[in-house]
Amino acid sequence: MPDTNESIEALAQQEYKHGWVSHVDADQLPPGLNEDIVHAISAKKHEPEWLTEWRLRAFRHWLTMREPEWQKPKYPKIDYQGIIYYSAPKKKPEVSSLDEVDPELLETFEKLGISLDEQKRLSGVAVDAVFDSVSVKTTFREELSKQGIIFCSFSEAVTDHPELVKKYLGSVVPYTDNYFATLNSAVFSDGSFCYIPPGVRCPMELSTYFRINSAGTGQFERTLLIADEGAYVSYLEGCTAPQRDENQLHAAVVELVALKGAHIKYSTVQNWYPGDKDGKGGVYNFVTKRGMASENAKISWTQVETGSAITWKYPSCVLKGDNSVGEFYSVALTRDRQMADTGTKMIHIGKNTKSTIVSKGISAGHADQTYRGLVKIMKGATGARNYSVCDSLLIGGTCGAHTTPYIESANPTAVVEHEASTSKISDDQIFFLRQRGLSEEDAVSMIVNGFCKDVLSELPMEFAVEAQKLLGVKLEGAVG
């Protein structure tokens, strides 16, 4: 594991590190949601008619839907008419050089630890940064395009590659899918788009950073990632939001398409503002993430969820092609009044499909966490295999952890294994580490990082380091 103790100490002071607000002039639509707003969003983005129509169909469908109530976290009713559905930094971000980007915006990204400039030169990570609703800058684009890789904002993809967008948008998560995905389909304002041509191994990690900035805005970004036959891509997604009293809604949709023999690795470090100690404010993180795997394809989801007042997400794999593979590695940390209901769905359709689920949940304070997973073996999925392990770690006596694995098998040749455990950090472990000279917080952080190792080791190196730091910071004051 990478050595991060120094950085944990450096970060020790702050409560919520990303809790500042940028004062960038924003071009906003008035709050509220109706067909005019949907039209206006589409018009602002100069979208073709088919897309406007698609949005409208979604919106009309949404009106017929009811907000779901089956999930464990309960929250006060969201006022959908009080949300601003479109907010863009005023200076047009369509620039070819970073010099033209609003300096304060650049500063924002620097505070996020992703100076685009530096990223560009040093790290070899191509970044698309989504600020409120609009994609600001995609680095490395030219370099990638030499190999035929398309990595751009969703809006640009609509303009420059309409055939790809039209073909795949909604192909994995249809606009009728669920309440929040349908809402997203109606009002999404931007996001990232990526296409890897057949046989191409994307030479760098692709990365998107999301940040909600303006007050009262919702963030509805949409990510569409297509790995053509035999292609490989590793994609990273990071999220932060400023500290605000009111709750903010984040309802994103991520669609992954892995064609024959392709491999998509999608990693998330989520650190939306969780609300204060008593549960005031914080982001509602209701996202729909799903991947479709064709023959011999592989989709791996890795997530580290530490933020948000409520997290409610189930990155899933539809294993449609024979011999396709789905993986889900998850760390979810909740403390204070945070709630998380998260897990995955593995839908085995093809023959000899394989899935692996490794979920590590950590709860502290009054937090409550549920692992909810579905392994579904369809009739034709002969020889399907699933292995799931769900471990929960409790810190203190007032938090909760629940594991709800659903297994539906319609094929008798399938083998499904599930293991679950719940443990507490023992006083003797903490004492042992303190006896060797570590502070109580470093001791807890070390134990938690060890607990999560199987998941963290799935992350690309620099992301693993960030995730470890984050876990350390998040655990500040969680013990004792």
Next chain:
Amino acid sequence: MTTPLLEIRDLHASVDGTEILHGLSLSINAGEVHAIMGTNGSGKSTLTKVIAGHPDYEVTGGDVLFKGRSILQDEPEERACAGIFLAFQYPVEVPGVSNLYFLRSALNAQRKSRGEAELSGAEFLALVKEKAKLVDIDQALLNRSVNEGFSGGEKKRNEIFQLAMLAPTLAILDETDSGLDIDALKTVAAGVNSLRSPERAFLLVTHYQRLLNYIEPDFVHVLLDGRVVKSGGKQLALELEDKGYAWIEEEAASA
């Protein structure tokens, strides 16, 4: 007269409301090796944990001085950084945390608290190599998770390796010899002996005279019901091996 390295004065300590140590006194000078023996449940491990500052144990009377200063208010990590090391009777496992990562963090935390520069990766590995040889610990164990799946003997050896790496001023070994085969015992003893120095003291908790054949103590104390009831030289250990504890219990009862 020089200040003792460790001085325990009339120590009373309880756990969960039950008093275990009933007025224990003990004094250890730098450079000395003391052995503590006593029946099961007499309070030996309790004493070691109280010295190290385990939060479950409440000191209700008396004092513990380290280098002349009371440490009762100090956090466990402060005591560790001050130079107190405890090799546990039952070493705990820390799944997923590599032995070396853990040790490097611990060593650097201690160095930092003393105002010393942290060791670089290369310096650290050089030290590991030297000390691993000293206690003859398998390189493979060092990269595995702390004590996870280690055999009983491997865990004990790992404690001594940590001791060698952290180089404390006061090393307390709680039954490190239990569960070691003869060869391991000899290696561990050789490791401890090589760490003996005029500045450093050892407190060895043991049930067996055997260990004391290899690590010769300056003093042997007998703990009975939370008190030191008899102290003597190394021949006291031989006597205990021979006669058991009954005669001491009688002696203590009639005293």
